[in-house]
Amino acid sequence: MVFIIxxxxxxxxxxxxxxxxxxxxxxxPTYFLAYNDFxxxxxxFYHLLPLIFITILFCSKEGHGQDFSKTMAxxxxxxxxxxxxxxxxxxxxxPFLEYFFYMAKPDDRRRNIxxxxxxxxxxxxxxxxxxxxxxxxxxxxxFNHYWIDPSxxxxxxxxxxxxxxxxxxxxxPARKRRYSNADWIAEFTRDLGSRNTLGDFKYNRxxxxxxxxxxxxxxxxxxxxxxxxxxxxxxxxxxxMFRFEDRPQVSPAxxxxxxxxxxxxxxxxxxxxxxxxxxxxxxxxxxxxxxxGEQFAFERNGIVISVKFPTNDKWxxxxxxxxxxxxxxxxxxKWHSADNDHRRFLALAKxxxxxxxxxxxxxxxxxxxxxxxxSHDKDDLYRGVYRDCKVLVFHKRNxxxxxxxxxxxxxxxxxxxxxxxxxxxxxxxKDKAFFDSLDGKVYPY
Amino acid sequence: xxxxxxxxxxxxKDELMDQYTFTQTTLENGLxxxxxxxxxxxxYMCSYRSDYTISxxxxxxxxxxxxxxxxxxxxVGVSYNxxxxxxxxxxxxxxxxxxxxPTNPNNPYIWVPDSDLNGVYNFYRN
Numbered sequence: 001m002v003f004i005i006x007x008x009x010x011x012x013x014x015x016x017x018x019x020x021x022x023x024x025x026x027x028x029p030t031y032f033l034a035y036n037d038f039x040x041x042x043x044x045f046y047h048l049l050p051l052i053f054i055t056i057l058f059c060s061k062e063g064h065g066q067d068f069s070k071t072m073a074x075x076x077x078x079x080x081x082x083x084x085x086x087x088x089x090x091x092x093x094x095p096f097l098e099y100f101f102y103m104a105k106p107d108d109r110r111r112n113i114x115x116x117x118x119x120x121x122x123x124x125x126x127x128x129x130x131x132x133x134x135x136x137x138x139x140x141x142x143f144n145h146y147w148i149d150p151s152x153x154x155x156x157x158x159x160x161x162x163x164x165x166x167x168x169x170x171x172x173p174a175r176k177r178r179y180s181n182a183d184w185i186a187e188f189t190r191d192l193g194s195r196n197t198l199g200d201f202k203y204n205r206x207x208x209x210x211x212x213x214x215x216x217x218x219x220x221x222x223x224x225x226x227x228x229x230x231x232x233x234x235x236x237x238x239x240x241m242f243r244f245e246d247r248p249q250v251s252p253a254x255x256x257x258x259x260x261x262x263x264x265x266x267x268x269x270x271x272x273x274x275x276x277x278x279x280x281x282x283x284x285x286x287x288x289x290x291x292x293g294e295q296f297a298f299e300r301n302g303i304v305i306s307v308k309f310p311t312n313d314k315w316x317x318x319x320x321x322x323x324x325x326x327x328x329x330x331x332x333x334k335w336h337s338a339d340n341d342h343r344r345f346l347a348l349a350k351x352x353x354x355x356x357x358x359x360x361x362x363x364x365x366x367x368x369x370x371x372x373x374x375s376h377d378k379d380d381l382y383r384g385v386y387r388d389c390k391v392l393v394f395h396k397r398n399x400x401x402x403x404x405x406x407x408x409x410x411x412x413x414x415x416x417x418x419x420x421x422x423x424x425x426x427x428x429x430k431d432k433a434f435f436d437s438l439d440g441k442v443y444p445y
Numbered sequence: 446x447x448x449x450x451x452x453x454x455x456x457x458k459d460e461l462m463d464q465y466t467f468t469q470t471t472l473e474n475g476l477x478x479x480x481x482x483x484x485x486x487x488x489y490m491c492s493y494r495s496d497y498t499i500s501x502x503x504x505x506x507x508x509x510x511x512x513x514x515x516x517x518x519x520x521v522g523v524s525y526n527x528x529x530x531x532x533x534x535x536x537x538x539x540x541x542x543x544x545x546x547p548t549n550p551n552n553p554y555i556w557v558p559d560s561d562l563n564g565v566y567n568f569y570r571n
Contacts, residue, residue, distance in 0.1 A: 092539040110526055114556040133554050136534055143531045143547045157553040313550040
């Protein structure tokens, strides 16, 4: 005799409740187990119970809508652990789960949330939407006539969406990032306005979890009135939900490439001191993204010299890539604005920034240079060791800026000044003869 | 918004000029410059290049868009929700398309279903 066992799992009631009227069956595949000469009345049936149990378990994991391996996050090195009391669903089938909103802050755009996947708690009072954005290199093309730093997009998702009337953006210290292996994490309340399709989900918390040059996740926690009191607790209980493997999407750019792109030269003497590892993790201070991380670093006499090239999207959009000379007349205000952008970093000084005299600025082939002191928070040490640094910011008109940080231990306060003095000009913009040879074909960053 | 009635670069340029207010100025080096209102259109205007073919697809799918992106110099522009974007990423397996606003690089990415796109402009090298 042939006996067939059919397993079907019906729609999850909590899930239905969320769909705003749209039914979406879990539609798990039907599995058939066939056995010859099977007789339920015999004890042999009981021998098959473990097999049936395992099959049901397999079906519930493999049914579409619950398989994390099919998400974009999984594709880019994110490991996921389903938190207790939540169930995870994919969002891979049309019609997608999608929400729309207008922000409370002045903005003319209707915005959307189209999650990669999402989680629902047992009584459907908490919904967690996870949007995944992998790293895609961006180079100038027919649409983008200027460099766009794709690593910055995650930061855009923080500053644009943060509703700071509910409190500042909080960047997590090292101990709160350690498990996830993320490079930076921002927590804030998301500006979802009052015109939205979120229904009873009136409250939210948001995390942007960034893995440099790999992927970032925007995690939006939505709460109904009944779960409002659980907001902090839920954030805490789900803090180990994600863990990143190191799977960068681009090879590290060579120092030479970085120098060429930013019109900077380095003395071969200091080049020999270059460090293999980069430190691209930590907090973002005062929302000044380009003070975070580094392009490369050197070590000289126990002082770590960290170099960063901030990019600036305030340069006029047109007339500087395919034109022979920068359009400094037609877009005077835009050029002026872009030429002052580097001064924002001076707000980080813990003392009065020192403006270097022309003699010293000239050695950097720059038009302006400032030196100031900066200290990392005690739970955010650079390379896990250094708290203090001297910062040199220098700028070349209509071109761009460079940030050099000289990290030192407390006992090396005098030594850092000696190293700054002895290396001054070893990292500098290219000289006048170089720029003259370009005949105005200069690309500002 | 742009209606896709045209299929070559020059007409595309003319269409933009018809639809948007612009001011033409001459730069120090003698080349023309254009200031547009709204600014968004600048992203498309800058993209006018004689060595590119521009076509319009009024029923785009993620697979079609990926096909254009795979071509030499392939780029896809789209008007979505009243703003101009470029397609930055396509997830063919589920029909999601990621958009980026090149004239507002401080803006976030957005994912949208390909079925929400009313039409796309395809750009690729001749």
